[in-house]
Amino acid sequence: MPPLFELRDVCFDYDDVPALSGLSLNIAQGERVALVGANGSGKSTLLRLLDGLCFASQGTVSFAGQPLTAEHLADDGFAFPFRRRVALVFQNPDVQLFNPTVFDEVAFAPLQLRWSKEKVLAKVSETLELMGIAHLRERPPYRLSGGEKKRVALASVIVIDPEVLLLDEPTATLDPRSQSQVIDLIQEWKGSSKTVITATHQLEIVEDIAERVLVLEAGGVAASGTSAEILSNHELLLRANLVHAHRHSHGGVVHSHPHIHSHSEHEH
């Protein structure tokens, strides 16, 4: 059985500025993977490649053994099942929320996938209840708080029950309670055959959302391992700008050491 995603020597540039260079990786079905890296390390670009929104200038990307190219996605026979199976939650919810009401927003994807009216109405109502946003259904998305926007953005893709969920910084800019709600939601997918790929630079959530961690650095994979292996490698994390040297004093003696926050506790 081929890997769900297979990338070989992938390069991608933004106007001659390289975002990904020679990146190769496999992601199996049902895996929960975290892509960690500092700002500009290529996490968001990689997610867009996996969602078929941009295409490699060099190298190959395939999904379930089929090439993920612009030509292939122009074919409805491939595009509809692909969009049904793979969904991306953007980092900036304002980009994703373009419909006049929350209900319309959540109904957008099912309608584009040509679901019947009855199925759309039932599924949207169910998803709004599941996400705890049923009371917002007639509200315009631009009048929501940051946490509410994020939940609506998640609801707008979860409604189609995708097999693969791509999340771009799902907890960035959220208050602690909203962060916890989003993490709970990702964890609820545990044990199912769903694949969850999360890009983040917040190490404190990695253990909760992924079993495998890929550290991205300068457009390539710098390291790959379990959450425990990666999070205990302080040298790697320091080099990848994921932790910082914490400088403080004890009894007048100043010293410094790597600094990391975990979701449940704060370690020094």
Added chain:
Amino acid sequence: MKRGFLEATTLGFAHALTRAMFAEQTARQRGLLQSLDPRVRLLGLFMLVLAVTLSRKLSVVAGLFALALVIAVLSKVRIATLATRVWLVVLAFTGVIALPAIFVTPGHPVAALGPVTVTEQGLCTAALLILRVETAVTFTTLLVLCTPWTHVLKALRALRLPKEAITMLAMTHRYVFLLVETASQMFESRRSRTVGTLKPAEQRHMAARTAGVLLSKSINLSNEVYLAMQSRGFRGDVHVLSDFHLTMWDYCGLLVFLLAEGIAVWMGR
């Protein structure tokens, strides 16, 4: 630091948009227009606007204006809101255009202001122009105030407006808020880092640079939004839910609108 023209205009626009959002509260009230199917509202008020533009008699347009007032009261729209947000603004703009007609239209003189003469026909022409615009804009405002924007769009779609046009309207409405908010934040950010008064030339340069950055941001935003739409299965053809149902009440409403329009057009020939 004193606010420049562009900044003041942008902030005023943002304030107006914020007020526009609260118009949705009127749309949720129980009133005459709100009780009708959005398609009937749209079609009926459009027909009345058409009757206003086709009527050549001041008395008929005045009658339609009175009808607009009755509809406003029965639809729980505050007359003070219409007066301040619609009638005064329209009077200011249309008055400038209509004013010369009072003096240049030949006819029976009723007063003399120095070398120029005010004629009866001139007064009638100016009054007809102003009242026509006031009445047409009042009907349009009633539609906007009494109908959630989503329902306006759905009604337009149900009336066979092209999907592309509906999408453009929806996106424009959605992102104008975001861009105005971004522009306001850019001005606030600039003010927080500026001490003293800038020279007019510097202010112009600053405004030009801000406009450029905003344009660049809007292009980036539109690209991102398109990708987000594609990601959720958009293939260039918009599909929307239309769950409007016409009842006997709606058919009666449509009939009343048709009768009012027919009578106004016939009497105003």
